[in-house]
Amino acid sequence: MGLSLIFMMLIGVFSYFNAQQLTSLYSEQRKIKQQQTVVEFNGLLKKTGIQLVNLVDSLSLLSSPNPDIREKISLHWLSLAITWGLESAVLMDEEGAEVTKWGSQPLEPTQSVVRKVITDAVPLQELRCHEECRLSLISPVLDGDGTIRFLQLTASLADTILDFQRITQSDIGIITPSASDAYGKDRLGKTSMLISALTSSEDRLPLIQNLAKLRGWRDTDIEGMDFEVFTHDYLGDQFEVQFFAIEEFAGNQAWVVVITETSELQRQIDEARMLYTVTGLSAGMITLFLIVLVLWRPIRSLQRQARALPLLPQGKYEEARERLKKMAPNRVFADEISLLQSTSIKVTHQLEEYHLLLTQNTKKLYDMAHFDRLTGLTNRVHMTEILEDKFTSEEDKDRIFALMLLDLDHFKRINDALGHNIGDQLLVIVAKRLLSKIRASDTIARLGGDEFCLILNGLKTETAAAAVARNLLKALEEPIHIDDRNLTITASIGITMSPADGASASSLLQNADLAMYQAKFHGRDNFHFFNFQLHKDADTRMALEVELRRAVQDKEFTLFYQPQIDFATGRILGCEALIRWKHPEKGLLSPYFFIDTLENNGLIVPVGKWVMEEACRQCLIWREDGLGRVDMSINLSPRQFADPDLLEHIQTVVNKTQLEPNQLEIEVTESLLATDFDYAVTLLEKLQEMKIHIAIDDFGTGYSSLSYLKQLPLDKLKVDRAFVMDIPNNNDDKQITAAIIAMAHSLSLKVVAEGVETEDQAAFLKSLKCEIGQGYLYGKPMSAEAFAQLLKTERSLA
Numbered sequence: 001m002g003l004s005l006i007f008m009m010l011i012g013v014f015s016y017f018n019a020q021q022l023t024s025l026y027s028e029q030r031k032i033k034q035q036q037t038v039v040e041f042n043g044l045l046k047k048t049g050i051q052l053v054n055l056v057d058s059l060s061l062l063s064s065p066n067p068d069i070r071e072k073i074s075l076h077w078l079s080l081a082i083t084w085g086l087e088s089a090v091l092m093d094e095e096g097a098e099v100t101k102w103g104s105q106p107l108e109p110t111q112s113v114v115r116k117v118i119t120d121a122v123p124l125q126e127l128r129c130h131e132e133c134r135l136s137l138i139s140p141v142l143d144g145d146g147t148i149r150f151l152q153l154t155a156s157l158a159d160t161i162l163d164f165q166r167i168t169q170s171d172i173g174i175i176t177p178s179a180s181d182a183y184g185k186d187r188l189g190k191t192s193m194l195i196s197a198l199t200s201s202e203d204r205l206p207l208i209q210n211l212a213k214l215r216g217w218r219d220t221d222i223e224g225m226d227f228e229v230f231t232h233d234y235l236g237d238q239f240e241v242q243f244f245a246i247e248e249f250a251g252n253q254a255w256v257v258v259i260t261e262t263s264e265l266q267r268q269i270d271e272a273r274m275l276y277t278v279t280g281l282s283a284g285m286i287t288l289f290l291i292v293l294v295l296w297r298p299i300r301s302l303q304r305q306a307r308a309l310p311l312l313p314q315g316k317y318e319e320a321r322e323r324l325k326k327m328a329p330n331r332v333f334a335d336e337i338s339l340l341q342s343t344s345i346k347v348t349h350q351l352e353e354y355h356l357l358l359t360q361n362t363k364k365l366y367d368m369a370h371f372d373r374l375t376g377l378t379n380r381v382h383m384t385e386i387l388e389d390k391f392t393s394e395e396d397k398d399r400i401f402a403l404m405l406l407d408l409d410h411f412k413r414i415n416d417a418l419g420h421n422i423g424d425q426l427l428v429i430v431a432k433r434l435l436s437k438i439r440a441s442d443t444i445a446r447l448g449g450d451e452f453c454l455i456l457n458g459l460k461t462e463t464a465a466a467a468v469a470r471n472l473l474k475a476l477e478e479p480i481h482i483d484d485r486n487l488t489i490t491a492s493i494g495i496t497m498s499p500a501d502g503a504s505a506s507s508l509l510q511n512a513d514l515a516m517y518q519a520k521f522h523g524r525d526n527f528h529f530f531n532f533q534l535h536k537d538a539d540t541r542m543a544l545e546v547e548l549r550r551a552v553q554d555k556e557f558t559l560f561y562q563p564q565i566d567f568a569t570g571r572i573l574g575c576e577a578l579i580r581w582k583h584p585e586k587g588l589l590s591p592y593f594f595i596d597t598l599e600n601n602g603l604i605v606p607v608g609k610w611v612m613e614e615a616c617r618q619c620l621i622w623r624e625d626g627l628g629r630v631d632m633s634i635n636l637s638p639r640q641f642a643d644p645d646l647l648e649h650i651q652t653v654v655n656k657t658q659l660e661p662n663q664l665e666i667e668v669t670e671s672l673l674a675t676d677f678d679y680a681v682t683l684l685e686k687l688q689e690m691k692i693h694i695a696i697d698d699f700g701t702g703y704s705s706l707s708y709l710k711q712l713p714l715d716k717l718k719v720d721r722a723f724v725m726d727i728p729n730n731n732d733d734k735q736i737t738a739a740i741i742a743m744a745h746s747l748s749l750k751v752v753a754e755g756v757e758t759e760d761q762a763a764f765l766k767s768l769k770c771e772i773g774q775g776y777l778y779g780k781p782m783s784a785e786a787f788a789q790l791l792k793t794e795r796s797l798a
């Protein structure tokens with residue numbers, strides 16, 4: 001549209017300049033014409049003057065019997081008048097007095113001019129106008145008798161003026177100053193000038209008078225005119241009125257007025273100008289129309305594209321395509337616009353694909369950043385954000401929730417023993433089970449490894465939180481079946497209540513961690529609420545951990561040995577190696593004080609290896625000291641059991657110390673079997689293949705399932721001290737102990753009774769055919785030297 005307007009304006013300007021050009025061309029031509037008029041009129045006037053001079057010169061040539069000039073002129077007057085256009089002639093004597101005259105109403109010679117001719121003896125011309133104009137020549141002539149005479153020849157300018165009118169198609173008049181002041185119709189306005197010989201004077205005289213009146217001309221105005229042109233509108237027509245001065249004659253001035261009617265010319269010019277403008281505009285309009293016709297489709301298409309393309313950044317691809325498709329591409333002549341259109345459509349598809357890809361990748365990135373890849377649960381980062389949002393929320397109710405840290409018990413063992421693949425599958429199943437026990441509004445996150453975090457919104461009381469924790473633990477009770485294995489997993493849960501237990505996300509998490517540690521410490525497979533005392537416990541634990549690491553480095557551990565007695569003979573069969581920590585400041589420390597910490601931080605593996613080496617080495621020493629065979633019972637913690645080097649290490653130690661393999665007994669707890677029974681069976685079978693004895697420690701306190709006992713390659717079963725200690729007073733304990741012993745015997749297992757402190761207990765156990773006893777009754781755990789001494793005493797007595 002804008003372009004069209006500019007185009008129209010250009011056409012307008014072009015037409016205007018064309019018309020202007022025409023006008024100026026016309027003006028130029030008029031000027032030339034006016035100049036020509038001046039030249040032509042002067043030429044005609046001069047020609048008449050020259051004719052008169054030539055006539056005077058040729059008078060002597062006229063044939064006549066009498067040389068007298070008067071005779072010659074009279075004789076030839078008629079032919080002279082006709083041939084030379086003479087109107088009159090006057091012959092004067094040497095004094096200027098008239099001698100003879102010819103022609104009708106001969107013009108009286110002007111005496112002043114005659115005097116000048118007589119004086120100067122040169123011919124002079126005089127313009128004489130009154131209604132008509134005549135040109136007179138007064139010239140000295142030599143008469144036949146040799147006297148000087150003066151001849152005035154007068155010719156009318158009527159023919160000259162008519163010739164001029166005919167040639168120029170303009171009217172002409174001659175203006176001369178008037179001698180008298182008398183007013184007449186030939187007087188030019190208020191001047192003293194006379195208008196003579198005016199052609200078409202009836203029409204043109206009023207026109208000139210009108211012009212003179214309008215302009216208010218005075219004599220001086222006319223006298224000052226050398227060359228002037230006026231455009232004058234008169235009675236509905238337009239005229240060009242040209243004034244120019246003609247050459248000065250003998251003393252009198254004259255001006256020529258040329259009147260040309262220019263109405264027709266002007267009309268033609270106007271018509272031509274109009275034609276130019278109309279033609280220009282029409283041509284422009286047609287061109288514009290044609291351009292618009294040709295460009296209509298491409299312009300519309302471009303407009304559509306211009307309107308469609310901004311939709312792309314808004315992701316409205318389909319809408320953009322619809323708009324682009326509305327202007328169907330030209331299938332016959334696939335021009336650039338069609339190409340642009342189809343390319344634009346292609347681009348929308350590509351952009352949509354990129355957008356989709358970008359959205360998917362952004363979601364993937366978001367998921368990677370916010371969710372755990374293995375379980376699909378919220379990850380630590382996202383969970384922290386959620387937690388922090390709760391603390392920055394303006395809603396108080398958002399800060400009421402319970403936070404639980406749930407850590408699987410002994411998961412590392414499963415991972416180490418069965419591989420990460422099984423460990424991962426187990427985590428996925430655990431995640432699903434946990435997820436099934438919480439509300440949709442709650443959050444469950446996997447923080448890493450086997451650690452989960454649950455945010456239970458709106459939970460106000462510990463009672464309610466405990467109920468959920470129980471539910472979660474219960475959800476894990478059912479054995480997990482993976483690759484033909486039945487895995488049993490338990491978890492320890494630490495619980496903090498917000499806002500009471502922490503004023504920030506990090507403090508709440510820290511406190512939940514302390515509570516979880518407590519749950520582990522209290523035997524695992526349970527939950528524990530945070531209280532502020534735990535901070536102190538944690539500090540103590542931390543300090544203990546640091547000290548233990550140093551103790552391992554400084555080799556501050558030692559082994560004590562507690563005798564195991566054959567009930568049948570009362571003789572020492574062997575001993576159980578029990579670790580002690582020779583603390584530089586606190587003295588000898590019991591494993592109850594540090595064994596769990598070693599287990600938790602993994603130091604139990606190197607320490608356990610040392611125990612194995614030291615205990616076996618001690619056996620070798622005793623044998624070499626001649627104390628005979630001493631069976632050695634060594635505790636193996638669950639963490640050690642998961643050590644892939646375990647079997648190889650035992651074999652190396654046995655080989656190195658030349659121990660009879662059946663001298664060595666490994667004590668394992670029931671909890672070891674609970675985690676991955678199949679793996680435990682495999683490992684125990686391998687130990688049995690090595691002829692190493694296996695005893696179940698602390699029997700009765702754990703799962704105590706007869707069905708799994710049957711499948712285990714066991715040699716002994718150790719009845720836990722807890723059942724023995726109240727014998728014989730506690731009937732229940734007696735019956736349990738009796739049942740355990742009977743069951744063990746039925747499985748062909750020997751029984752070791754732990755914690756035998758009294759003869760009554762020993763008697764009761766013996767009555768049940770319990771094979772071996774261990775307890776303070778026979779000796780507390782003692783140093784190697786003390787045990788050697790005990791052996792010496794007993795064996796020398798024997």
Ligand SMILES: Nc1nc2c(ncn2[C@@H]2O[C@H](COP(=O)(O)O[C@H]3[C@@H](O)[C@H](n4cnc5c(=O)[nH]c(N)nc54)O[C@@H]3COP(=O)(O)O)[C@@H](O)[C@H]2O)c(=O)[nH]1
Nearest residue numbers: 578579590591592611635636637755756757774775776781
């Ligand atoms: N993995 C390893 N565990 C070990 C190792 N050394 C010891 N332990 C375990 O530490 C727990 C505590 O052991 P300890 O303080 O040595 O206590 C033992 C005995 O002193 C105690 N006992 C034995 N007889 C009596 C008794 O008549 N009365 C009484 N009050 N206590 C008695 O029992 C502990 C031996 O128990 P058990 O191992 O179940 O036979 C303990 O669980 C050890 O297993 C080690 O090197 N590695």
